[in-house]
Amino acid sequence: MVEKPAPDATRRSEKSRRAIYDAALALVVEAGYRRTTIEGIAARAGVGKQTIYRWWSSKAEVLLDAFLDLGEQAAGQAGQQPYEIPDTGDLAADLKAVLRATVDELLDPRFDAPYRALAAEGVVNERLGREFVARLLLPALELYVRRLRAAQAAGAVRADVDPRVALELFVSPLAQRWLQHTGPISHAYTDTLVDYALYGIAPR
Incomplete structure (x- = not known):
């Protein structure tokens, strides 16, 4: 008699977790955050509510983990090294590239809906x-800090500049415009933010 292999609990758990992530993200896009419930996520994912409550205490926590996972997946599919801004030696070009990628994500409903829900x-x-803040915003801001410090070491940024303050010159306006719908966001807009931040607005 051939013995059947024991079920792989780890693989089953990962499959359930992935289904829950997909369900949470899909429901927020389709129905909005307020109408998304643990019950709805469980039904969409084909799992019991207790499976979700075993790992998370609220739909907000589910969505945060799902959103972070979505970002990691997107970076992997694009062949990008996660959590790093390229250093080509051209600070302006590097900042424009990463901000353009950010605009593309913010304009993608898969990212826009859950990100707005989490921010609110x-x-x-x-x-x-x-x-x-701890798991999403601060790690993202630290990328800019590291890139600006590298630029300081290369002599492309003044030594007395505080990178944590400087990054707000181009990150904060984009975030405000996107969150509050004060104007359209585009590659041209973020390129302009970088130019103004690095070169100022005084006559050259």
């Missing part, structure tokens, strides 16, 4: 807000 929920949900 993080304002009223203090615990999620801290997680959102």
Whole structure:
């Protein structure tokens, strides 16, 4: 009698987790954050509610993990090294490239809907807000800090410039315009932000 191999619990758990991520992201795009529920995610993913509650305590936590995973997948499919801004020696070109990629993500409904939901929920949900900042925003900002410090070492940025403040010259306007719908976002817009931030607005 041939013994059947024992079920692989790790593989089953990963399959369920992936289904839950996909369900959460899809529902937020289709129905909006308010109408997305744990019950709905469970039904869409084909799992029981208790499976979700075993790993997460709220739909917000599910969505945050799903969104972070989506970003990692997108970087992998594009053949990019995750969590790094290229250093070609041309600071302006590197910043424009990463901001253009950011615009493309923000204009993609797969990213736009969950990102807006997390940003809004993080304002009223203090615990999620801290997680959102610690796991998503701060690591992203640190990429700019490292790239600007490399530019300082190469003599392309003044030594007395605080990279953490300088990055806000082009990151913060984009975030505000996107979140508050104060104007369109585009590659041309972020290119202009970089030019203004690096070269100023005084006559050259």
